[in-house]
Amino acid sequence: MRSADLPEVRSLHLFQTMKEETFDSIVKAAYFQTFPDHVVLIEEGEPADFLYVVIEGRVELFAHANGRETSLAMVSPIGTFILAAVLKDAPYLMSARTCQRSRILMIPAEDLRAAVDQDKAFAAAIIRELASCYRAVVKDHKSLKLRTGVERLANRLLRYHHDQGGNGSLSLPYDKRTLASLLGMTPENLSRAFNTLKPYGVTVDGGTVRLHDLVALETLAKPNSLIDDRRI
Amino acid sequence: MRSADLPEVRSLHLFQTMKEETFDSIVKAAYFQTFPDHVVLIEEGEPADFLYVVIEGRVELFAHANGRETSLAMVSPIGTFILAAVLKDAPYLMSARTCQRSRILMIPAEDLRAAVDQDKAFAAAIIRELASCYRAVVKDHKSLKLRTGVERLANRLLRYHHDQGGNGSLSLPYDKRTLASLLGMTPENLSRAFNTLKPYGVTVDGGTVRLHDLVALETLAKPNSLIDDRRI
DNA sequence: GATTTCCCTTGATTAGAATCAAGTTCCGCC
DNA sequence: GGCGGAACTTGATTCTAATCAAGGGAAATC
Numbered sequence: 395m396r397s398a399d400l401p402e403v404r405s406l407h408l409f410q411t412m413k414e415e416t417f418d419s420i421v422k423a424a425y426f427q428t429f430p431d432h433v434v435l436i437e438e439g440e441p442a443d444f445l446y447v448v449i450e451g452r453v454e455l456f457a458h459a460n461g462r463e464t465s466l467a468m469v470s471p472i473g474t475f476i477l478a479a480v481l482k483d484a485p486y487l488m489s490a491r492t493c494q495r496s497r498i499l500m501i502p503a504e505d506l507r508a509a510v511d512q513d514k515a516f517a518a519a520i521i522r523e524l525a526s527c528y529r530a531v532v533k534d535h536k537s538l539k540l541r542t543g544v545e546r547l548a549n550r551l552l553r554y555h556h557d558q559g560g561n562g563s564l565s566l567p568y569d570k571r572t573l574a575s576l577l578g579m580t581p582e583n584l585s586r587a588f589n590t591l592k593p594y595g596v597t598v599d600g601g602t603v604r605l606h607d608l609v610a611l612e613t614l615a616k617p618n619s620l621i622d623d624r625r626i
Numbered sequence: 627m628r629s630a631d632l633p634e635v636r637s638l639h640l641f642q643t644m645k646e647e648t649f650d651s652i653v654k655a656a657y658f659q660t661f662p663d664h665v666v667l668i669e670e671g672e673p674a675d676f677l678y679v680v681i682e683g684r685v686e687l688f689a690h691a692n693g694r695e696t697s698l699a700m701v702s703p704i705g706t707f708i709l710a711a712v713l714k715d716a717p718y719l720m721s722a723r724t725c726q727r728s729r730i731l732m733i734p735a736e737d738l739r740a741a742v743d744q745d746k747a748f749a750a751a752i753i754r755e756l757a758s759c760y761r762a763v764v765k766d767h768k769s770l771k772l773r774t775g776v777e778r779l780a781n782r783l784l785r786y787h788h789d790q791g792g793n794g795s796l797s798l799p800y801d802k803r804t805l806a807s808l809l810g811m812t813p814e815n816l817s818r819a820f821n822t823l824k825p826y827g828v829t830v831d832g833g834t835v836r837l838h839d840l841v842a843l844e845t846l847a848k849p850n851s852l853i854d855d856r857r858i
Numbered sequence: 859g860a861t862t863t864c865c866c867t868t869g870a871t872t873a874g875a876a877t878c879a880a881g882t883t884c885c886g887c888c
Numbered sequence: 889g890g891c892g893g894a895a896c897t898t899g900a901t902t903c904t905a906a907t908c909a910a911g912g913g914a915a916a917t918c
Contacts, residue, residue, distance in 0.1 A: 459772035540691035
């Protein structure tokens with residue numbers, strides 16, 4: 395690893411509280427690598443050799459079954475993926491590919507597990523991270539089971555709007571086909587869902603979405619902090 | 627807590643490896659309680675006051691949104707629930723109710739977190755448990771996004787069949803309305819899904835299901851260890 | 859500048875699932 | 889034995905979403 399990257403990595407929540415010594419042991423073992431766009435980093439079913447940390451760029455987690463494919467999550471800086479597989483020494487449940495040129499930190503699974511064993515503060519940080527990941531999936535799962543496609547989209551728009559400052563406008567962070575897959579619908583249906591939201595003050599221009607009537611949209615969406623609030 | 631229950635609790639994976647001292651501290655603080663059938667133990671949104679451990683009986687985890695309700699999981703002995711909320715000191719994302727008369731161990735959140743801080747072995751056990759919970763939800767989520775209702779049912783039947791010895795017959799562990807909700811469908815559609823599976827050798831008599839043509843059923847179900855295998 | 863390609867949209871159709879409405883069966887209960 | 893209720897099933901209908909097919913538009917390529 396380049397020494398210039400050290401402070402950056404150290405400042406991640408996951409690595410902030412650990413002992414210097416443990417951090418060193420991980421750093422010595424880890425690889426920094428830059429991948430171009432659209433590179434498959436891992437495939438579901440493979441043994442968990444590395445924990446991945448996205449430093450720059452963006453990674454899509456996806457999965458296959460019965461001849462279908464779906465996006466499960468997007469990982470932005472600074473985020474980790476497949477932590478659970480690494481900790482359990484179990485096969486990955488998801489595949490991952492870059493969707494931009496990305497700088498990735500790869501920590502060998504063995505070294506990560508050793509570090510968890512040796513460093514209480516690191517174990518605590520891992521627990522927090524894992525618990526957050528768990529709750530994020532539960533929220534996604536609730537959303538999919540309890541809401542229609544239009545409702546999922548409406549709430550997602552409200553979330554992006556809030557995250558981006560809440561000034562009536564937002565830009566979609568991913569292309570629409572990816573957003574559709576994340577929301578559990580086809581691109582065609584995402585298009586139609588946007589049309590359905592027109593009467594609720596939603597206008598779309600490319601990746602820019604304007605919310606002209608927040609009250610109406612919220613009445614439709616019925617946002618629920620136990621699904622939509624990423625912080626809790 | 628009754629001292630007669632101690633060895634039982636101690637033998638749970640979660641509590642097996644921890645120090646005697648830590649175990650004592652948790653035991654002193656915890657409550658053992660027996661609840662009748664159909665009692666709501668927690669409601670989503672409430673602060674996480676206790677970690678719950680099901681010792682006897684059965685508990686259903688469920689959630690509400692947009693006027694709908696869905697079952698998210700069933701917890702059988704010996705299983706915990708809402709561990710993540712307790713660790714994060716965050717509101718519960720799910721509600722829980724007994725679906726049988728149940729004996730439950732309740733560990734105050736504060737004491738649990740203190741124990742995690744003080745005992746490395748316990749922290750390690752918590753990490754394993756959390757990682758397993760995470761992967762279980764990811765599997766459910768993949769199943770819902772990638773399979774039709776009939777496929778989900780077919781795979782669920784194969785799972786129960788395997789778990790119960792694989793001798794061509796299985797008994798449904800829950801009533802059909804609950805099973806339907808777990809699988810993400812209405813009771814009516816579960817009924818129809820069973821009918822759809824008839825040509826694949828599936829016959830139903832009350833809670834007893836017979837699989838007369840495993841090959842045909844598996845061809846339809848396309849079971850996938852990364853979704854259906856609970857052990858990995 | 860014309861063409862290709864990809865992404866997105868729209869329309870028509872089909873498939874999957876929910877809802878509404880009865881019926882049936884099976885239990886517990888009187 | 890008869891009654892009431894709950895769980896489940898079936899049928900008809902509606903709704904939601906996927907699929908199939910085609911077209912439009914913007915950016916990249918030649």
